[in-house]
Amino acid sequence: MLRISTHYLHSAIRGHRTAFENFTDGDFEAVYLSAVLITLISTFLMSASDSLDESTAPFDESMWLRLAVGPRELVPVWKTLIQDEHPLTITGALREGPDLSDDAEVFRLEYGRPFDVLLRWATEFDYVSEDDSEAYQHTVSYVGLIYKVINEASEPPLATSRRLIAFPARAPPRFLDLALEKRPRALVILAHVVAMMKILAHSIPWYVGIAEKHIPVIESRLPSGWKPVMQWPMAVLHTIDGRGAPLPVPPNIDEVSPR
Incomplete structure (x- = not known):
């Protein structure tokens, strides 16, 4: 069944790409909603087995990042067509929360402080340009905000799940480039995102198996030299079981254990 559904997905993606490149005002809403659905499906397919068949490439986090950016590319177009309404109102996302449209809020510097080690580790030998530094900072802030709402239980798990599903569309485009280039810092940050899925898996069954x-x-x-900063994702992987285990505290740079 998974093999069959994956082939249907590939066909749908091909059709969506054609529509994406040739849409008109009249069918823009359908193209946008299709992009949202592909984002959802690509997230949950991360738990799929790699052994579908010889013609199907393994579905890894790189494919998730590539497939789930459609809504971000379409939002600016939407704003030129319907200036008084955000496209996410179509899906109900803004009505039910969280509101992810405010960059100043979702990328607030203070949210990233629990994961400051992700920005400070290996700076003496890992050159980071100013643009890359900003991309990393914003992404870590976004991850830190997800950690904050989970740790404080300040919103329903489904709302937090929307933050995770939207990650490829809300993370800075430069961060996605760095992750697809397999830069170590970007990969470690991405592992922290996947760890959040593990934390939510007891409430959102679609995430079961993704972190593992x-x-x-x-x-x-x-x-x-980068494996020590995997300490928190590995702790989440081995301690969170859905039976009330406490959420591991992210280590500061002095607490990161060398291996």
């Missing part, structure tokens, strides 16, 4: 599949793979791609 992807966190070890991400760690295996890292140079040895």
Whole structure:
């Protein structure tokens, strides 16, 4: 069944790409909603087995990042067509929350402080340009905001799930480039995003198995000098079981354990 559904998905993506490149004002809403659906499906397919068949590429986090950016590319177009309404109102996302449209809020510097180690680690030998530094900072702030609402239980799990599903569309485009280039810092940050899925898996069953599949793979791609900053995702992977285990506290740079 998974093999069949995956082939249907590939056909749908091909059709969506054609519509994406040739849409008119009249069918824009349908194209946008299709992009949202592909975002949802691509997120939950991260738990799928790699062994579908020889013609199907493994569905990894890179494919998730590539497939789930459609809504972001369409929002600016929407604003030129319907200036008094945000496209997310069509899906009910803004009515039910959270509101992810305010960059100043979702990328607030203070949200990233629990994960400051992700920005400070290996700075002496990992050159980061000013643009890349900003991309990392904004992404870590977004991850920190997800951690904050989970830790404080300040919103329903489904609302937090929307933050995770929207990650490829809300993370800075430059961060996605860095992740697709397999830059170690970007991969470690991405592992923290996947760890959030593990935390929500007891409430959102679609996330079951994603962290178990992807966190070890991400760690295996890292140079040895970067593996210590996988401490928090690995702790989440091995301690969160849906039975009330406390949420691991992110380590500061002095608490990161060398391996």
